[in-house]
Amino acid sequence: MSDYTPPKVWTWDSESGGKFANINRPIAGATHDKELPVGAHPLQLYSLATPNGVKVTVMLEELLALGHAGAEYDAWLIDIGAGDQFGSGFVAINPNSKIPALMDNSTTPPTPVFESGAILLYLAEKFDAFLPHEHGARTRCLSWLFWQMGSAPYLGGGFGHFYAYAPVKLEYPINRFAMEVKRQLDVLDRHLSDSEYMAGDDYTIADIAIWPWYGALAAGKVYDAAEFLDTASYKNVLRWTNQIAARPAAKRGRMVNRSFGELSDQLRERHDARDFETMTQDKVEARAERSGQDSGQS
Numbered sequence: 001m002s003d004y005t006p007p008k009v010w011t012w013d014s015e016s017g018g019k020f021a022n023i024n025r026p027i028a029g030a031t032h033d034k035e036l037p038v039g040a041h042p043l044q045l046y047s048l049a050t051p052n053g054v055k056v057t058v059m060l061e062e063l064l065a066l067g068h069a070g071a072e073y074d075a076w077l078i079d080i081g082a083g084d085q086f087g088s089g090f091v092a093i094n095p096n097s098k099i100p101a102l103m104d105n106s107t108t109p110p111t112p113v114f115e116s117g118a119i120l121l122y123l124a125e126k127f128d129a130f131l132p133h134e135h136g137a138r139t140r141c142l143s144w145l146f147w148q149m150g151s152a153p154y155l156g157g158g159f160g161h162f163y164a165y166a167p168v169k170l171e172y173p174i175n176r177f178a179m180e181v182k183r184q185l186d187v188l189d190r191h192l193s194d195s196e197y198m199a200g201d202d203y204t205i206a207d208i209a210i211w212p213w214y215g216a217l218a219a220g221k222v223y224d225a226a227e228f229l230d231t232a233s234y235k236n237v238l239r240w241t242n243q244i245a246a247r248p249a250a251k252r253g254r255m256v257n258r259s260f261g262e263l264s265d266q267l268r269e270r271h272d273a274r275d276f277e278t279m280t281q282d283k284v285e286a287r288a289e290r291s292g293q294d295s296g297q298s
């Protein structure tokens, strides 16, 4: 299958190749000095609209939709392709150098939070929202939240890497991880056959954590793998995916810190609720200008 024999001691001789290879290194810590920008709001988010980033922006938009003014936030774009996550200011919040990272400036001293699951739990507890009180329901919610945190690396780091990003298509790892991801989709599908949301009748941080990964996968929005994995056959996952996608806060949340994909979906930074309206207006005007040019009008 392969003529590779691992050496006695692994050494970092060269980039492994593939998308994102230039940012992968076997050492932690900052590579350069760079302070992070700070805006006016209590919460400062440093992120990017990957599924892990979207969890937090959906949560913040949901909290604002519920009327929690204390959840107002500035969302700053961290360009992981350019290595922003290795700047000293970012590493001071998250020593693991991965988005999302949150700083809560409303506490004394300010509270840094990293790991998307920990950020969801922090915000749910701070605002007493999207986390059930009743012990059984709360435990169900946390079980599914931790399921997501433990499972998604097989989807992203395993399947997504080998199917979409690796420089060569290798049958062994693609088979291995496709099997695991389909098993995970089946876990969700069976559960959602008799449960409206992940923790029962209420929408919680478990849904907010799982939707940006498995909802996006089922809808063909990550790795372009919907056909390969036959995601259309997971009917309950699709029902739940579409239900969440219809929520205004989920629609807003997935646009924040987006710097890729459809231009009409991108709000690269968010500092005010009105940024969504301005963005829509700008895009409408840009589209009108483009279609004017296309039809030869000035």
Ligand SMILES: N[C@@H](CCC(=O)N[C@@H](CS)C(=O)NCC(=O)O)C(=O)O
Pocket (backbone or CB within 6 Å): 023, 024, 050, 051, 052, 053, 080, 085, 097, 098, 099, 100, 114, 115, 116, 117
């Ligand atoms: N377990 C972490 C994973 C975060 C993560 O993997 N972030 C990726 C983007 S989705 C990242 O920042 N990658 C940059 C890098 O690896 O250097 C979480 O859920 O917060």
